[in-house]
Amino acid sequence: MIEIDLHDLSDDADYADSMQQGSASMTRSDSSNRSSSSEQVVAEIVYLKDNVAIHPTQHAWERIRGRLKLIKQGGSLLMTWIPYEGQSSSARLSEKDKSLYTIRAVPFSDIRSIRRHTPTLGWQYAIIVLSSGLAFPPLYFYNGGLKEFLATIKQHVFLVRSAEDANIFLVNDFQDPLQRTLSSLELPRAVSVANRPTSSVARSESSSSRTDGEALDKNSTYIQQNGRQRQKHNDPRNLSIQVLEKFSLVTRFARETKSQLLRESHGDGFISNAMRKHDKKPNSYSFAVESNDVHKPFEDIPVPAESLEYDKLSLVWGKPRQPPLGSKEWSTFLDSEGTVTDSEALRKRIFYGGVEKGLRKEVWRFLLGYHSYDSTFVGRKYLVSIRKSEYETIKNQWKSITKEQAKRFTKFRERKALIEKDVVRTDRSIPFYDGDDNSNVKCLRDILLTYSFYNFDLGYCQGMSDLLSPILYVMEDEPESFWCFVALMERLGPNFNRDQNGVHSQLFALSKLVELLDNPLHNYFQQKDCLNYFFCFRWVLIQFKREFDFEKTMRLWEVLWTHYLSEHLHLYVCVAILRRYRSKIIGEEMDFDTLLKFINELSGHINLDATLRDAEALCICAGENGEACIPPGTPPSLPFEITSMYNQQDDDDVL
Amino acid sequence: MPSRRRTLLKVIILGDSGVGKTSLMNQYVNKKFSNQYKATIGADFLTKEVQFEDRLFTLQIWDTAGQERFQSLGVAFYRGADCCVLVYDVNSMKSFENLNNWREEFLIQASPSDPENFPFVVLGNKVDIDGGNSRVVSEKKARAWCASKGNIPYFETSAKEGTNVEEAFQCIAKNALKSGEEEEIYLPDTIDVGASSQQRTGGCEC
Numbered sequence: 001m002i003e004i005d006l007h008d009l010s011d012d013a014d015y016a017d018s019m020q021q022g023s024a025s026m027t028r029s030d031s032s033n034r035s036s037s038s039e040q041v042v043a044e045i046v047y048l049k050d051n052v053a054i055h056p057t058q059h060a061w062e063r064i065r066g067r068l069k070l071i072k073q074g075g076s077l078l079m080t081w082i083p084y085e086g087q088s089s090s091a092r093l094s095e096k097d098k099s100l101y102t103i104r105a106v107p108f109s110d111i112r113s114i115r116r117h118t119p120t121l122g123w124q125y126a127i128i129v130l131s132s133g134l135a136f137p138p139l140y141f142y143n144g145g146l147k148e149f150l151a152t153i154k155q156h157v158f159l160v161r162s163a164e165d166a167n168i169f170l171v172n173d174f175q176d177p178l179q180r181t182l183s184s185l186e187l188p189r190a191v192s193v194a195n196r197p198t199s200s201v202a203r204s205e206s207s208s209s210r211t212d213g214e215a216l217d218k219n220s221t222y223i224q225q226n227g228r229q230r231q232k233h234n235d236p237r238n239l240s241i242q243v244l245e246k247f248s249l250v251t252r253f254a255r256e257t258k259s260q261l262l263r264e265s266h267g268d269g270f271i272s273n274a275m276r277k278h279d280k281k282p283n284s285y286s287f288a289v290e291s292n293d294v295h296k297p298f299e300d301i302p303v304p305a306e307s308l309e310y311d312k313l314s315l316v317w318g319k320p321r322q323p324p325l326g327s328k329e330w331s332t333f334l335d336s337e338g339t340v341t342d343s344e345a346l347r348k349r350i351f352y353g354g355v356e357k358g359l360r361k362e363v364w365r366f367l368l369g370y371h372s373y374d375s376t377f378v379g380r381k382y383l384v385s386i387r388k389s390e391y392e393t394i395k396n397q398w399k400s401i402t403k404e405q406a407k408r409f410t411k412f413r414e415r416k417a418l419i420e421k422d423v424v425r426t427d428r429s430i431p432f433y434d435g436d437d438n439s440n441v442k443c444l445r446d447i448l449l450t451y452s453f454y455n456f457d458l459g460y461c462q463g464m465s466d467l468l469s470p471i472l473y474v475m476e477d478e479p480e481s482f483w484c485f486v487a488l489m490e491r492l493g494p495n496f497n498r499d500q501n502g503v504h505s506q507l508f509a510l511s512k513l514v515e516l517l518d519n520p521l522h523n524y525f526q527q528k529d530c531l532n533y534f535f536c537f538r539w540v541l542i543q544f545k546r547e548f549d550f551e552k553t554m555r556l557w558e559v560l561w562t563h564y565l566s567e568h569l570h571l572y573v574c575v576a577i578l579r580r581y582r583s584k585i586i587g588e589e590m591d592f593d594t595l596l597k598f599i600n601e602l603s604g605h606i607n608l609d610a611t612l613r614d615a616e617a618l619c620i621c622a623g624e625n626g627e628a629c630i631p632p633g634t635p636p637s638l639p640f641e642i643t644s645m646y647n648q649q650d651d652d653d654v655l
Numbered sequence: 656m657p658s659r660r661r662t663l664l665k666v667i668i669l670g671d672s673g674v675g676k677t678s679l680m681n682q683y684v685n686k687k688f689s690n691q692y693k694a695t696i697g698a699d700f701l702t703k704e705v706q707f708e709d710r711l712f713t714l715q716i717w718d719t720a721g722q723e724r725f726q727s728l729g730v731a732f733y734r735g736a737d738c739c740v741l742v743y744d745v746n747s748m749k750s751f752e753n754l755n756n757w758r759e760e761f762l763i764q765a766s767p768s769d770p771e772n773f774p775f776v777v778l779g780n781k782v783d784i785d786g787g788n789s790r791v792v793s794e795k796k797a798r799a800w801c802a803s804k805g806n807i808p809y810f811e812t813s814a815k816e817g818t819n820v821e822e823a824f825q826c827i828a829k830n831a832l833k834s835g836e837e838e839e840i841y842l843p844d845t846i847d848v849g850a851s852s853q854q855r856t857g858g859c860e861c
Binding site: 414417418421422425426428429461462463465466496498499500532534537538541542546592593596597600 | 672673691692693694696697698699700715720721722724725727728731732747749
């Protein structure tokens with residue numbers, strides 16, 4: 001395939017077309033490389049390289065070639081990459097694709113770092129990482145010139161080589177030492193996403209069994225060695241699609257960041273008004289309007305005059321939700337023995353649509369990990385019967401405590417009293433738990449009390465009844481509900497630790513994610529002394545149970561439990577909700593108290609589907625950078641002993 | 656936002672799980688009682704305007720989770736409190752015995768400037784239950800404890816029936832005001848301007 005590509009390179013049709021291409025607002029230079037001639041003082045092209053390409057799909061032959069320029073304008077250095085007009089190397093790439101990838105005048109003040117990659121086989125490429133932590137797809141230098149590119153940049157902006165990795169160049173030196181430290185910590189991971197063998201190699205590797213090119217974290221696991229190191233490994237072919245998806249959001253993020261900055265410096269909205277005047281075309285990109293919430297994406301987006309295209313570049317935020325998985329479709333996931341043959345595909349399907357009501361009883365057992373995907377009908381039937389008697393055994397441990405015994409068993413009495421107080425105030429408005437002497441409420445009590453004997457150290461903690469209630473509602477069976485709850489608590493148990501470290505580590509990760517994905521909002525929280533994120537405590541502790549109605553909660557949970565894009569999607573859900581209301585939060589200058597109240601009162605008013613789409617997009621967007629924000633072992637990650645059983649397949653060769 | 660100068664009085668309600676903290680707060684603020692309150696997760700607050708000697712105050716009443724395990728959150732929620740309400744259930748000895756823990760925990764986490772004189776108010780709730788027949792903590796016993804802790808005001812309440820709730824909170828507000836007045840110098844009215852201009856200049860940098 002390399003041959004084909006090289007052959008393609010000699011085809012100069014695109015190249016010829018490129019001669020007519022150029023930004024109207026810029027002074028056109030002649031076609032010689034690195035021309036710096038300019039008649040006007042508006043802008044000076046200090047670097048120009050043709051045949052710089054991106055590979056938008058996993059297929060290297062599908063690429064878009066264009067011209068890379070560095071432009072000096074006023075005091076600042078801008079980078080542009082404009083694809084050539086005319087026929088593409090592949091018919092599958094439309095003009096729309098091209099305009100999507102166009103990099104129009106990105107100022108270097110928005111760029112955090114450049115990663116140089118000079119593989120022995122294949123083309124050199126560079127990955128530009130923006131201050132927001134997002135990256136453009138790799139720019140392949142078919143005709144060389146990467147070294148000159150960096151050298152030219154060095155002449156005009158402050159470029160420091162990262163102490164961590166000689167191939168990383170930090171563009172903006174951070175004033176804040178903490179920020180500097182953090183960024184240097186994040187950088188290697190930031191780029192490791194794209195830090196893969198060249199695409200030809202990637203392709204040959206991916207000829208294995210996998211069929212799904214869209215998964216991000218498919219076979220990823222955390223590998224910890226004495227808590228020292230954590231690496232993720234992705235299926236290499238996901239790389240480009242990942243970068244593609246990432247990029248689809250870059251423009252939007254860049255724009256929003258910019259708009260935020262401009263809003264702060266031009267409080268009068270002058271720029272945004274000026275910009276809107278330019279944008280007279282009816283906007284056909286309705287998908288960019290994400291919600292009817294406070295956050296109106298188009299209202300205040302001042303974009304630089306030369307980059308009105310930005311509006312066209314925004315893609316869908318996350319994929320549209322699908323109808324829930326039904327029993328007919330479910331049966332296609334099972335073979336004749338009852339084994340789930342492609343659990344990845346199943347999890348993906350549920351991630352995008354959830355599960356139909358009647359099917360939950362069956363499917364949740366898998367999602368929760370009570371049944372393994374490779375179990376059979378027969379095996380499961382056997383397990384269920386074993387578990388049933390095991391449950392009865394544990395239950396009898398407290399059932400057999402006599403009144404006399406209980407008198408001298410304070411801990412038991414207290415635990416029982418606490419549980420009894422809570423079950424009678426758990427979801428009583430749901431018909432299933434409604435009314436006096438409701439047997440399901442008693443069932444909740446029995447399961448929780450049995451659990452507190454099953455896991456005596458953890459015992460009972462408020463919030464557990466919230467987590468159990470939908471499970472019992474779905475399972476309608478005491479022992480089965482118990483074991484599903486046990487499986488859930490394998491992951492969420494740390495939320496209820498005495499020292500609260502499980503929740504604290506998640507809130508910490510959340511603060512890091514907001515810092516990465518919405519820096520202005522992070523700065524705002526910092527200013528208001530809100531970085532403890534205690535206002536999200538309830539969200540995290542019981543997985544949004546109190547934020548959505550019963551049915552929606554179940555939908556959200558089954559999506560979270562797929563661990564499809566991330567084990568920590570719930571944290572991206574937090575970010576998504578916060579971002580949705582960011583303009584209100586910042587606009588009304590909410591302090592900690594007001595914010596807490598505001599967040600508590602959002603309960604019942606959050607649009608689940610829109611939030612899930614945002615969360616998905618944010619998760620894809622953050623990529624490795626996002627996962628690097630989340631300390632190892634943060635719930636709902638399984639403890640190290642279990643995850644380490646997976647073998648690391650491909651060592652990252654560069655880091 | 657406030658056009659007229661108003662003083663905020665912050666009140667924290669503490670006590671064991673299920674003693675009726677949320678109910679008391681709702682009875683006082685909304686004059687409502689429900690059997691279906693959920694266990695409080697994290698914290699929440701309600702506000703109510705109260706008037707004292709021609710001055711308007713906003714009483715901000717914080718309701719917190721009752722399980723001991725959540726006490727580590729207290730630092731964030733207790734700070735700046737003007738009064739702390741300790742609630743127990745007269746039908747539960749344990750909840751009464753725990754008052755001391757709650758009081759001490761509060762003083763540690765809120766670290767008020769003058770812990771000796773920080774105002775507490777104790778409420779013995781659920782006096783309505785079973786016509787008082789299931790009661791295990793006598794009024795005498797409760798008052799004795801309150802006296803030993805520097806004469807803490809004591810009320811017997813029923814959030815369900817509204818008994819004594821208004822009176823209790825009047826007293827709470829008065830005590831909060833007393834401690835609040837001493838700290839009035841710290842009210843953020845003047846600091847606001849500086850903070851927001853700081854935000855402007857800081858924001859443009861990044």
